[in-house]
Amino acid sequence: MIESLRRLRSEDPSYSEGEVLGSMTVDPPEYLLEAFKIFANTNLNDPEMFRVTRSLEVESVRWLSKLFYGYGHGFLTYGGTESNITALYILRELTGGEIVIAPKSAHFSIRKACKILRLHLVEVGLGSDYYPDLSTMCELIKKYRDRLVAVVLTAGTTELGIVEPVDELVETCSDVDYVVHVDAAYGGLLAQVLRDGDVRYPVFDFRVDKVYTLSVDLHKLVAPAPCGAILLRSGELEELATFDAPYMPSGKQRTLLGTRSGGVAAVAWAVTQVLGVEGLKELARELRARALYLSRRLREIGVDVIREPELPIVTFKVPNRDRIIKALWSRKLYIYPTSIPGALRVVVGSHVTYEVADRLVNSLRELLG
Numbered sequence: 219m220i221e222s223l224r225r226l227r228s229e230d231p232s233y234s235e236g237e238v239l240g241s242m243t244v245d246p247p248e249y250l251l252e253a254f255k256i257f258a259n260t261n262l263n264d265p266e267m268f269r270v271t272r273s274l275e276v277e278s279v280r281w282l283s284k285l286f287y288g289y290g291h292g293f294l295t296y297g298g299t300e301s302n303i304t305a306l307y308i309l310r311e312l313t314g315g316e317i318v319i320a321p322k323s324a325h326f327s328i329r330k331a332c333k334i335l336r337l338h339l340v341e342v343g344l345g346s347d348y349y350p351d352l353s354t355m356c357e358l359i360k361k362y363r364d365r366l367v368a369v370v371l372t373a374g375t376t377e378l379g380i381v382e383p384v385d386e387l388v389e390t391c392s393d394v395d396y397v398v399h400v401d402a403a404y405g406g407l408l409a410q411v412l413r414d415g416d417v418r419y420p421v422f423d424f425r426v427d428k429v430y431t432l433s434v435d436l437h438k439l440v441a442p443a444p445c446g447a448i449l450l451r452s453g454e455l456e457e458l459a460t461f462d463a464p465y466m467p468s469g470k471q472r473t474l475l476g477t478r479s480g481g482v483a484a485v486a487w488a489v490t491q492v493l494g495v496e497g498l499k500e501l502a503r504e505l506r507a508r509a510l511y512l513s514r515r516l517r518e519i520g521v522d523v524i525r526e527p528e529l530p531i532v533t534f535k536v537p538n539r540d541r542i543i544k545a546l547w548s549r550k551l552y553i554y555p556t557s558i559p560g561a562l563r564v565v566v567g568s569h570v571t572y573e574v575a576d577r578l579v580n581s582l583r584e585l586l587g
């Protein structure tokens with residue numbers, strides 16, 4: 219049976235062959251798969267029975283929280299979608315509001331969360347630089363102040379890897395009460411460890427006083443899915459996502475899920491122990507260097523790269539995009555379209571080597587001929 223599964227798996231795109239270009243998943247190192255396996259059969263949502271598993275979650279959340287200047291509060295999750303739904307749920311309970319303001323760049327899981335929670339999403343357009351218009355945003359915040367759940371900004375947008383200016387919004391839109399949810403599922407770890415390098419990323423962490431909740435994923439950078447976290451400003455916010463569970467020994471259950479594999483905590487903990495900040499920084503630097511290389515090579519063959527990548531996402535425009543995508547897929551270069559007209563996107567994960575970048579550039583040169 220295992221052999222059949224291996225055969226079946228080989229029919230889906232391969233990471234080691236450099237075929238996966240558009241997905242935000244990664245090929246995790248063996249030690250993280252092993253970590254998952256050791257704790258796969260424990261339940262994070264039965265913390266009285268599985269105390270050690272729970273302690274791995276507490277330590278991982280503390281570690282992540284410290285990286286984002288938080289106070290140790292939050293939960294591990296199954297990824298960005300769960301984190302975003304949880305954040306908006308908590309903030310809806312906190313504020314009693316019904317409106318969420320977010321730029322058009324927000325990931326579709328924000329719209330999904332609003333639909334599930336019956337919240338009304340007010341979208342803000344992007345300028346020609348793909349950044350949200352902060353003065354419009356502030357006007358909307360003032361207009362809806364009494365009914366507002368949260369403003370959502372993204373640190374590392376899905377299509378361009380832009381870290382949106384959370385600090386600037388809060389500075390310029392300061393004379394009104396509101397809270398911010400930061401979706402840092404993709405870019406959070408990357409920007410936070412690259413922060414002191416050559417790019418000046420906006421501050422989007424808990425140092426900004428209106429930031430109440432922050433999503434961050436480990437499975438978009440290094441871990442096997444599922445592995446993410448929702449970080450919270452306070453214990454009070456944690457309480458809002460804690461539910462009665464009468465027959466459980468603790469009488470309570472955290473998060474929107476029920477059974478949660480302890481494997482997630484083991485993986486998160488292993489990342490903090492093995493890589494730590496320095497290991498993540500090294501990885502992030504390497505991925506960004508490869509993204510800059512890909513962007514330079516694409517420009518050399520006359521391709522219109524939309525902007526110099528700040529995070530390891532390269533987005534570029536080609537004529538006849540749909541024909542090009544089809545042709546690349548037939549060569550096992552599985553690239554993704556974006557909502558930007560004519561644009562394609564490569565997410566540079568650790569499997570996207572210089573060699574893979576060259577293969578893509580050579581194919582494009584032929585196809586664009």
Ligand code: 0PR
Nearest residue numbers: 241242243297298299300325327376401403404
């Ligand atoms: N927030 C942001 C900014 C994201 O980019 C994503 C996922 C999410 C939240 C949701 O995260 P989860 O999918 O972990 O719940 N962005 C990727 C995307 O839409 C998701 C993805 C991953 C898509 C792998 C395809 C794929 O094969 O591109």
